[in-house]
Amino acid sequence: MDDTELHRERILRHVSPIITGRFVGYQASYTREVSVGKPLAIFVFLTAGIAQLVASLMRMKPARRSLKDLRKGPEFLVTPVRLRDDLGQTYEIEMHGQLPQSALHRGDLVQVRTEPQRDRTLPVKLTQVVNLTTMQPLTPRIPTRWSHLGPAMLLQAAAGLVVAGVVLAALFH
Template sequence: MDDTELHRERILRHVSPIITGRFLGFQTSYTREVRIGRPVAITVFLLAGLAQLIGGILRMRPARRTLKELRKGPEFLVTPVRLRDDLGQTYEIEMHGQLPQSALHRGDLIQVRTEPQADPTLPVRLMQVVNLTTMQPLTPRIPTQWSHMGPALLLQAVLGVAIFGVVLAAWFG
């Protein structure tokens, strides 16, 4: 065992939903991809395809995306955040998305609201931060599956629902 093992700080991960402590800093950020569920992607893809089919007949130029592109989902920034409570315990929390760099400074007293992630091996996810030093509430912003699909494709899917409804009404009416 070398000297670095003797002095390694113990980092706590799974904690209560609210943690209050001093901000120690951001760790190195990386990106993570969010996969979109197969039922959602297929439904949007098929409904938008119906609208694209009608648009092709009417010579409109549809927005085209493959099912594989839809399923891939958006990438978002993951930044591990460390803070230390009054008892000297250090916590690591994952922040998804971004905050303004000037929002938190080393040593600021902060209170974070967290949620566990689907993968139990990952640290809890930071949902909201209140900088108690400046009394500023902060919420990281990340892309959603809906923003990833884009307004054009979603509009086509809505149009596809309307077309499907008209066809169904004509069939049974």
């Protein structure tokens, strides 16, 4: 048995919704993709396609994205964060998105609000942190499915839905 095994720190994962402790530091970040559900992607793709068809008939240039692009969701940054409580226990939680670099410094007293993730093998997710040293509340921001689809595509989908509604109303009236 070598020295690294003797001094290996035990990391706790599943914890209560609120943890108060000292900020130990960030671990290596990586990206994770949020998938967009097939029904939502197909609905937006088809209704936007109707608007794109109307726009092309009017010789306007519509924004185009493939169904594959829509299904591939936004990527967001995942950063494991470590905290140590007053008893010396270390907790690892995941922060999705980013905070300003100057928001947390090693040794700051923080209180974090967490929630479990769908995949129970993953650490809990940080939803909000209050730096009690500076009294600054912080919330990491991540891209959403709606921001991934984009305003242009969503407006086209809404216009396509209106056109489809008008055509259906004319057919059945």
